[in-house]
Amino acid sequence: MAIFSFASAQAPLPPSVLAEIRDDLGPRRSGLSLLDLPFSGGEFEDIRAGAEADLRALLGLGDDYRVLFLQGGATAMFSLAPMNLLRRGETADYVVTGLWSRRAAEAASSQIDVRMAATGDGRSLPPPEEWRLSADAAYLHLTSTETAEGLQYFVFPDLNGVPVVADMTADFLTRPIPLAPFGLIYASAQKNLGVAGLTIVVIHEKLLRRVASEVPAPFSFARQAEARSKVNTPPVFAIAVAAKMLRWLRAGGGLVAAEARNARKAETLYSALAASDIYQCPAEVENRSAVSVRFQLAEAAREPQFLREAEEAGFLHLKGHPAVGGLRASLYNGVTQEAVEALADFLVDFAQRRG
Numbered sequence: 001m002a003i004f005s006f007a008s009a010q011a012p013l014p015p016s017v018l019a020e021i022r023d024d025l026g027p028r029r030s031g032l033s034l035l036d037l038p039f040s041g042g043e044f045e046d047i048r049a050g051a052e053a054d055l056r057a058l059l060g061l062g063d064d065y066r067v068l069f070l071q072g073g074a075t076a077m078f079s080l081a082p083m084n085l086l087r088r089g090e091t092a093d094y095v096v097t098g099l100w101s102r103r104a105a106e107a108a109s110s111q112i113d114v115r116m117a118a119t120g121d122g123r124s125l126p127p128p129e130e131w132r133l134s135a136d137a138a139y140l141h142l143t144s145t146e147t148a149e150g151l152q153y154f155v156f157p158d159l160n161g162v163p164v165v166a167d168m169t170a171d172f173l174t175r176p177i178p179l180a181p182f183g184l185i186y187a188s189a190q191k192n193l194g195v196a197g198l199t200i201v202v203i204h205e206k207l208l209r210r211v212a213s214e215v216p217a218p219f220s221f222a223r224q225a226e227a228r229s230k231v232n233t234p235p236v237f238a239i240a241v242a243a244k245m246l247r248w249l250r251a252g253g254g255l256v257a258a259e260a261r262n263a264r265k266a267e268t269l270y271s272a273l274a275a276s277d278i279y280q281c282p283a284e285v286e287n288r289s290a291v292s293v294r295f296q297l298a299e300a301a302r303e304p305q306f307l308r309e310a311e312e313a314g315f316l317h318l319k320g321h322p323a324v325g326g327l328r329a330s331l332y333n334g335v336t337q338e339a340v341e342a343l344a345d346f347l348v349d350f351a352q353r354r355g
């Protein structure tokens with residue numbers, strides 16, 4: 001029986017990337033396994049530089065953006081972003097639309113007097129026209145996809161020079177984005193770019209040296225940029241996996257093609273959910289995420305039975321985030337169309353048998 005994971009983290013890797021990693025665990029051309037690479041060696045530097053070059057090509061990054069390969073996850077960035085970007089007395093606007101942006105705002109509030117630019121209701125997203133921007137904010141923070149609630153922003157306006165700081169953990173490299181609004185983008189790798197342990201930071205050089213001297217070196221974006229992310233031992237294996245994912249994304253047609261693949265998966269799943277009234281999708285249609293599909297049963301009491309039968313049929317990790325309950329299917333870059341079609345068939349079948 002085929003097994004398909006729809007987990008939010010660790011999300012599945014594309015089968016071909018997984019196979020390549022398996023091969024690289026044995027001796028590579030240099031004689032060393034991928035797990036044995038010293039971070040100070042030329043072989044690792046080639047991998048890191050290749051990953052950076054592929055990321056730059058995918059996003060169309062100019063020399064004015066730096067790419068950092070850090071640790072700590074997006075959760076660490078909730079604190080490190082304000083620590084690196086705000087001078088004493090400065091503050092920032094936060095768009096709070098769900099669990100993860102709330103956590104980002106809460107973490108920042110231990111350092112600054114956070115301004116709420118907008119708050120969401122968990123089912124829809126306040127559109128950019130409704131954000132209340134402070135005249136003196138150093139940046140505006142948003143979460144491009146709220147994974148727990150299954151909400152996604154599709155437009156990113158330029159905010160008249162106020163840089164946007166975005167937690168893109170859930171949809172980084174799942175679609176093309178306009179770069180101009182963004183001063184800082186961060187994303188944990190375990191959803192769309194490989195395995196846990198790596199956090200990608202893309203930062204505009206204008207924001208790089210705002211408060212560098214006050215931040216401890218491993219957490220200083222400026223120091224890490226100078227040291228090519230090697231202030232201390234970087235997550236070598238996670239970077240090597242990300243390098244393979246980036247190569248895979250480029251070979252597969254870049255972000256335009258990734259967006260088309262992800263949109264097709266989402267369409268397959270949302271259509272199957274819409275075909276029976278035993279399923280409900282709480283998110284408003286125009287804000288529904290293509291990568292984190294939140295749903296529930298009209299009769300919530302039957303969800304344990306749904307999850308049990310799904311697991312028996314090979315569909316794993318469909319439980320919703322505990323903060324919102326219900327069900328969820330994560331459709332990140334590594335999830336195949338085949339997996340989503342199999343899940344859609346299961347949903348139709350379950351509805352017929354149990355509806």
Ligand SMILES: Cc1ncc(COP(=O)(O)O)c(C=O)c1O
Pocket residue numbers: 008009072073074075076100143145146147148167168169170188
């Ligand atoms: C949007 C978003 N931000 C942040 C995080 C936290 O990531 P990490 O556990 O790597 O810190 C998650 C985790 O699921 C997430 O979905």
